[in-house]
Amino acid sequence: MDARKVLNDRYEASKSDLPDIKIEPFDSVPVSFQNEGTTGSLKHCVNHIRKNRGISYNCLDKKGRIVRKFLAFWIDPMVGQQNNIDDKFTVALLELFKLYKEREALYNRINALEAKICKLESEA
């Protein structure tokens, strides 16, 4: 017996007799951004970085490279969901990310000014 064919034929023959039913779509249930899954995983990730790369959270690369890499990697996909993140840990990480970006911009300006001063001094 070709079970697939038998069943398919049976379905085609019965289709019009089946009751007209409506089923609520899955989309009618809102997505909830609670802290359970994502934040737990982020904490796990920080612990993983601490443990496996031998760095302490308070003793990062001076330019914050590790933190930046970590945040860009793990948090970027959630940026669109930031309004739904109310966990203090994640909010603090995002704030830190922002500060590192600001500090990087400041460093760049300082470096440019220092280079400009050096050039002016050499020309004087």
Added chain:
Amino acid sequence: MKIYQVLTTLSFGDAVSNDALAIMDLLNKNGYKMNTYAEHIDTRLTSINGVKEINALPKLNDDDIMIYHLSTGTDLNRKIKSMGGRKLLIYHNITPPKFFAKYSGLSARLCSKGRGEVQSLSDTFEGVLCVSDYNRKDLQELGYTCPMAIRPILIPFEDYKKTPDEEIINKYNDGIKNVVFVSRIAPNKKQEDLLSMMSAYKKMYGDGIRLFIVGNPKGLENYDKRLKEYAKLLELDNVVFTGQVSFASILAYYKIADAFVCMSEHEGFGVPLIEAMYFGDPILAAANAAVPDTLGGSGILTTNDDPKKSAFLLHELLYDEELRASVIEGQNKRLEDFSYEKVSALFLEELEKFIRGEAV
């Protein structure tokens, strides 16, 4: 020449880890002395002889062989590129990130990173063993041109002879038909489509069946929560979310199943389908990804977008004894293709070819 098996995570009970452990056992039994190295090892597996932390992996010589299992995004994918030795990839596929975007940034990012890494490794491997033809096509699309062969996951069926949880068997042996799906709770598994099928079934045929969604929701709790809210919305009282369960419990759920239903949209292979075949559960499955390959013409196929049709097919499969027998007979025949003897012989043959420098 030495053989080293490497993977990122060796966890308890997942298909990739089980495959790696089965390969190590097979190779050691056949005189190849080899160890398995992983970045993360479940504490229940650390005592297994030959399982070691990745830091213990020695420098590989040019003629050494690394068997690398790839199934997710990890920094290890980049690191192995600069490691020595000849590399043989076992590709288990990586779930497209779109499935996780709503529920877990971490999972989405890992999958996205993983797919990028698979692509960047296209010139790293001398050969690839894909666990399904679907995976082979996936690699071809990602630019792989090296020799590739199909080698299904190695399943030690002896494990399924262990004692199932009798309490579960007794509890649900009450005349109600049991429909089972076993897999982790994840959006690509489309457990919501099992629920909409159950809702259609209830409206069409009444309450005579019960659905067991067997699987661990860890890391995807938001999706799990949404599924449970959906079951409430559909007023389904006959759905059991088991959460993470013991191996004995999983065996029991397969034993009590009158049908196994799978609505997964993405599977690189689908070990639970083979397990359902082993336990003689007739299968109804959505025809997605590697599922049709794994079923190989057996079982019954459906689609995700028509719960009414799925409910109809399920009802026929549950109550038409002749049809059930025919489906189970087809599955038994297909199961022979995945026998431990057959797959292990295939693996050894492909490995020998690789060692000799011939295309896998």
